[in-house]
Amino acid sequence: MNHVAFQQDNTTNSATWYDADDLRWAVRHWAVRIGVKSPIIQLRPMRTKWASISTKGRMILNTDLLAVPKELGEFVIVHELVHLLMPNHGRVFKSFMYAYMPDWEAREKRLQVYAGGQRRKKGNR
Numbered sequence: 001m002n003h004v005a006f007q008q009d010n011t012t013n014s015a016t017w018y019d020a021d022d023l024r025w026a027v028r029h030w031a032v033r034i035g036v037k038s039p040i041i042q043l044r045p046m047r048t049k050w051a052s053i054s055t056k057g058r059m060i061l062n063t064d065l066l067a068v069p070k071e072l073g074e075f076v077i078v079h080e081l082v083h084l085l086m087p088n089h090g091r092v093f094k095s096f097m098y099a100y101m102p103d104w105e106a107r108e109k110r111l112q113v114y115a116g117g118q119r120r121k122k123g124n125r
C-alpha cells in the first residue's frame, strides 16, 4: 500500500511578509503590473484601516499588515494602487480589481476576519 503523505496546501499562500522591504517590493511590483507610478510608501500603525493612498502617489500602509498573510496584503496593495486609476469604489474600480486580481473578493472577506480578530484583541485591553 502506498504511503500517502499529507498534501501541502499550495492553493493558499499563508506566509506573512518577511519585513517592511518585502511589502515595499510588492507595492513596486504591483505598480509596474497595473501601470501606475510607484508610490512613496510609508508604514505606520493605523487604527481604522489597512492602507490609504493620495492622488499624489503617497501610500500609507498599516504596520499590522506585516502580520497578515501575504496574499491578503497584496489585495490591500492592489486596492490602493487601483485608486490611482479610479478614486471611488464604483463599477469601473471593481472591473479593474477583477482584471488584476480575479479572486479579490475572497481575499477581502478573509482580511475582514483578521480585522475582526484585531479589534477583539484590542478590545480585551
Ligand SMILES: [Zn+2]
Residues within 6 Å of the ligand: 079, 083, 089
Ligand atoms: Zn478604497
